[in-house]
Amino acid sequence: MNGEAVDGDAVVAKLVEMGFEYSSAVEAVKVVGASIDDAVDYILNGPSRTNLGASTSSNCSKVCVKASGKRASSLSQPSGKMQQSNILDHFGTKMQTKRSKFNVAKDALNAGSKVSPVMEGNGNVHPDMHRDTKIKSEIIAVDCPVELRLGADWEQQVSSLLRKQFGHASLKSFQREALAAWLSNQDCLVLAATGSGKSLCFQIPALLTGKVVVVISPLISLMHDQCLKLAKHGVSACFLGSGQPDNSVEKKAMEGKYGLIYVCPETVLRLIKPLQSLAAGRGIALFAIDEVHCVSKWGHDFRPDYRKLSVLRENFSTSKMKFLKFDIPLMALTATATNRVREDVIRCLCMSKETKIVLTSFYRSNLRFSVKHSRTSSRTYKKDFHVLIKTYGLRRKIGDNQHLDCAEDSDNTSVCSEDDYCDRYEDDEANLVKNDNTSSRETGLSVEFLEDETDTFQGVDDWDVPCGEFHGESPDLSQEVCSSFEMSDSPMELEERLKLQQKPLDHGPTIIYVPTRKETVTIAKFLCDFGIKAAAYNAKLSKSYLRQVHKEFHEDNVEVVVATMAFGMGIDKLNVRRIIHYGLPQSLEAYYQEAGRAGRDGKLADCILFANLARTPTLLPSKRSENQLKLAYTMLSDCHRYGMNTANCRARSLVEYFGEHFSREKCYLCDVCIKGPPEMLDVREEADIFMQVLAAHKKQYALSRGNSGYIADSYDDDITRRDVKQRQYVEKLYLKLLVSKIREQSPKYMAIDMLWWQGLARVMESKGYIKEGDEKAHVQIKYPELTERGWDFVQSQREESLYIFPEADMLLAGRKRRSFSTFSEWGKGWADPEIRRQRLGRRRSNRKPRERKSKGFKASQKTVRGRLSKLLKLKSK
């Protein structure tokens, strides 16, 4: 009995961790018992398809109806919409027919193989799937190709191989460069955009020579994905490590039975000796380190074990292995690396000084970037996802063949939509205050995120989500990705791009990235309620469910996947039309990496970022050293600034963030290019007072410490030295306090909101007039301090204007009514007739009759008069 209770609790805890609501978890465990799989099935499928005995089903029917009723009431449902009450409805009975499904997949893989297909039953099949399907481990012997002598015509040989094996017309220029470097035994760092075809750079060497290519990859899902694709193309490959259920695969791999061996860094460290034997036997052509940004602490996905990969150079060099004529070349590849990360990678991996850097543009010219302001909470789902609802939900209603114009709704493309803002004004202000006051939030864990739990990078096992790629056909060569990367600014091209601005998207799936597991489930359920085939994806959901989602997504049966970062790297699906980030990502690297899942077929795709721009973003919880914390803040801050930007082309800012010179003027596709920047604003007066107050504080502080030194000479005495001595001045002036002082000095600034000043502080910082005065890193400036340039600004007393493009928060503040965070401020404003008129008018318009009524009733219960009037009412009845 006792044991049962403990088990039940553990299952409930696990379900909550997966992102399910506590009440649903408790209810599921009550009905199906302490089995995770049954409970998940119960929550997702409802009682109808849960594998329960008839009696149990009927017994629980009441509970289930109650549960679904509860869910329904929490979501607003428009009349006449398609009803699909849970996120697995569209899977139909597929979850129950794993065996036949998998066999079909296996058949498809084998049928697609053109040359001696090697699809290892055990090698590429997840243990669960293996158990379910009972596929016999059947190994097809691989004839090692004879080592080719590659002469000057190697490009021709590669081209014919490429056509025969992969169906591609030709190599892209960066692939050619990377292969040329490998052929001359050089190390190579390949920096190329997401979806550009980096994998081919290390797959070709395995096909050209009889030697093995060892690929180091961070995710089992990614390794599995690539092995399945290679099998489809008739290339022998396997992956090793904890995700590999068949122990014999490792042995065979070390005997040279596979052309490509995928390993995670943890495994490669363990296999150094056997790999040395392999190098002495069949030979190793290349070590490829995919997603190499994981090496660097400056990268967004740092993996400590990646840092130990210097063992490759140490152990596979001519000094260590006398029979080698040259060090086995290293090829490192990534789509997201800043200059700092690149240097770090070369140093950490001990790559040679002559390392060839193959750098292509990070620019993805077919991606249409935009940023929208949203509270990103359940209250805004309906508004934010209305385009998806229109596209997928309605689509089914009017028939699949009919084209639906799914161009973005004009008022929704706006970064700062006014009605978006007003109704959440109070909350946002409260959050701002909360963020400002709780510096502990920035140093520790955010309660909000602790509750929800996030998918953070822990280890390769967390990502053990084997998945397959079942394209079934080669990509359309006329739509090669490379063509979209190599566009010029010719008038014709420009015209084409201008046409693209308003072009509706082709039909294809969407991925929504959210920060927490909980949101994956709530948003997926919300979309399902509108008839959309949506599914949640987070690392804690059951493996069989995730495998199913992945597969259905690749087969175009799932239209929207709502995922955490667990569905990031390695997703190579050609026709993804929209990537939506619902909440600000933690870095621009992560953002660009995830956005890169869109439009891999070269056709137009949307990358939309919804973020609450009225709120300072917080870091997701993770273990970080002090330095890592600083870096994490810097990266989050860069991302925040990207969202705040209203004047620079988004594609340009992203590409320049990675250190690339953006050769064209702008992309002509992003929201900024389409709408143009906002009207410029002369902020000379506000900047003046901002800087003057800051300078005055610094002087007062110096005097109060008896250290009048460098500023005493220029001190103009509107405050006497004695006054200064009597008061205690803190060295750093908190931005909020600074704004209070500005308001104190001049009531005309009373009506300017704190958000606006935050924006101004950011602008002044970017112009080099102020800097952060706190040693701790912050997302946005918290303790402004004058720079030398700032002191010049203060002393110059220039009259000329200071025009700036107002940032998103400044625009929001302009539309928002100012709040008064302290009682004294509220009191002060009343003296000004204009402010008084505004406030009274606002108070009247703020009155929401329904809410006030209920609030009034509750309040009345607390007062004597209220209770008496209630009594009287009852008596009179």
Ligand SMILES: Nc1ncnc2c1ncn2[C@@H]1O[C@H](COP(=O)(O)OP(=O)(O)OP(=O)(O)O)[C@@H](O)[C@H]1O
């Ligand atoms: N030379 C080529 N011609 C046409 N298509 C190609 C060529 N090389 C690769 N591709 C296609 O490009 C797509 C993306 O390839 P790949 O997964 O290697 O991208 P990637 O650069 O590794 O992206 P990511 O950084 O997102 O991992 C694949 O579907 C592949 O078939």
Ligand SMILES: [Mg+2]
């Ligand atoms: Mg890749």
